[in-house]
Amino acid sequence: MTAATGADGASLVRPGMSYVAVGDSFTEGVGDPYPDGVFRGWADRLAEHLADHVGEVRYANLAVRGKLMRQIVTDQLPVALDMAPDLVSLCAGGNDLLRPGGDPERMARVLDHAVGRLRAAGSQVVLFTGVNVGTGYMRGAIGLFARYYMNVRAIADAHDCLLVDQWSMRVLTDPRAWDADRLHMSSEGHRRLALRVAEVLGAPTGRRWDEPWPDREPVSWTRARRGDLAWARESLAPWIGRRLTGRSSGDGVTAKRPELTPVARGSVERSESESV
Incomplete structure (x- = not known):
């Protein structure tokens, strides 16, 4: 794959490149904690x-969990523009579409304007579709998300x-x-996605993001229902509670890496078992 290039045609994947990650929990790395509890995620792994x-x-990561499109565009985009990075990853809109009245076309118009500003400033931009998961609580919303991803x-x-098409990543x-x-x-999901983004950028990877999962023992009906109940109690109920009270998981949370700073080399080797 040819390496990604900036507005002037120069390769972005090179020593001295600058990268800013913008978005919500997906980009903050929720689900992939470091030992100290701070989230790592695909963007950290990529950097x-x-x-x-x-x-x-x-590298800078401005993403904060729970943020809506307007908050990302208002709070994070101007900071990213001031940094004038070579590369910006931007994923936003998912939290909006999980709320009543989510409008994929309206969200796409906001995204289009944001991307236009970044490209006019000379940054290359990586966008994302979501994963095609039409089961469980997502069953009723998958059509709405599909419309948004077509716009993306x-x-x-x-x-x-550049586009990272998670929809096709079975x-x-x-x-x-x-x-x-x-x-x-x-x-593991974040690790595989980081590999895929590196591939889209034209960076060397060595390992495959689409390596088949190892076989596992079938889950009994009883164990699956117990898992469903635990999930409803520990994850779904708190999420509904925040929606009903107007709270966000990002209240009081600030960007974990608010400034462009060099990434320590050797990070992958020091955590080889978890790394890209």
């Missing part, structure tokens, strides 16, 4: 991978952006790709 395989990378594809085409439909809350990816 570490690039630093180890390409050279110096300066069109925006990527219109602005000559490996992410396995339950093991998801955290216990069934809303955020697990550490």
Whole structure:
């Protein structure tokens, strides 16, 4: 794959590149904690991978869990623009569409304007579709999300952006790709996604993101129902409670990496068992 290029045609995947991640819990890395409890996630893993395989990378992660599209565009986008990075990853809109009245076309118009600003400033942009998970609580909303992702594809085409098409990544439909809350990816899901983003950027990977999952023992009906009850009690009920009271999981949370700073080389080797 040809390496991603910036507005001037120069390769982005090179020593000294700068990368800013913008978004919500997906980009913050919820579901993939470091030992100290701070979330790692695919964006951190990607930055570490690039630093180890390409050279110096300066990286900022402005994403905060629970944020809506308007909050991301209002609070994070101007900061990213001020940094004038080579690369910006932008994923937003999922939290909006999980709320009543979510409008995929309206969200797409906001996203299109945001991407246009980033591209006009000279940054290459990586956009994302979501995973095609039409089971469980997502069954009734999957059509709404599919409409939004079709718009995301069109925006990527219109602005000559890079697109990470999770919809076609069947490996992410396995339950093991998801955290216990069934809303955020697990550490292994984040690891595989980081590999896929690196591949889209044209960076060397070595390992495959679509490696088949190992066989596992079938789950009995009784055990599955116990899991459903635990999930409803520990994840679904608190989520509904926040919606009813107007609270967000991101209340009081700030960006974990608010400034462009060099990524330590050797991060992948130090945590090889969990790394990209």
